[in-house]
Amino acid sequence: MKIYAETERLILREIVIEDTGDMFRLDTDPLVHEYLGKNPISCMGKARAYIDSIRMQYEKYGIGRWAAIEKSSGDWIGWTGLKMNTEWSPNGHSNFYDVGYRFMPQYWGKGYATESSIVARDYFFEHFPNQKLCGIAELGNGASCRVLEKIGLERKDDFFYEPEDIMLAWFELEK
Template sequence: MNLILETERLILRPLDITDAEAMFTMDNNPNVHKYLWQKPTLELSETIKIIEMVQKQYVENKIGRFATILKDSGEFIGWTGIKFVNDHVENGNTNFYDYGYRLNEKFWNKGYATEALKAWLDYGFNQMNIQIMNAYTHAQNGASNHILQKVGFHFIEEYPDLEGVIWKWWQLENKSVK
């Protein structure tokens, strides 16, 4: 996949095996997984498998999570992007577009998540013509819930996952697609 998006401070590009070490460092941090599934990555080989899975999604779905890089330093700060969810059911849904992100803890609270989200919404709505963008967050993840609300996502409902953890379902409609 040769798509590259740029924002004022970020480069959003396809994940590559060369991102594995920085991505492993991020995913090995228990704080990063506090509102995920409380299962930090333990081996670099797990990260490599995840990158390979995402690369397969690029081929099959023409979109997926992208490496998010600081323009000024070239540093990998995490991943952001649109995923076409067709590999599982989430809140009774499958075959939908989902926005998601994960950042290394040292890059939290700097506006990078919001900046990337705005770029992805612009791309998803104006280039891919996605009608509805979905997102789901842990109900207690105040930062992520705030970001989604701030850029215009509408809270739809709370729902439990298979383990009883409560999540929030969010949607944003593309007003230019009928």
């Protein structure tokens, strides 16, 4: 299992099939999905399919989401990292890299999103120096909007995402 990075408090490693139960626990939690379209998953197969898509990202694009492990407890607390988006085109954007994170609620408010996103941002620009890094957050999710701004992304646009019936904010950073 590859470790991509470590911070003072986190180990950021590849997501593996054995993480399916943790991913299921994360993505069935209605609190976690409050700002993700309010549509938590309902079966283990969807968690496994998501892990399979992340693992495909590692192979195809050399990036992907990472499991976030809290060093002090050894707990799998969620995921963080990068993604090449090819499946959807929000507000006219297509084929873009984004930074994202999703943590279990008991780990919210501890700075893990910012801490891990700084590492993901730095990893991205080290490996993809001439690319643009993007971020998307629901407008109502002020905490996620602040994280994206803290790591240096600039809010460029707000737009209505019709399939989910929500307003989103679009952020970008180029080096």
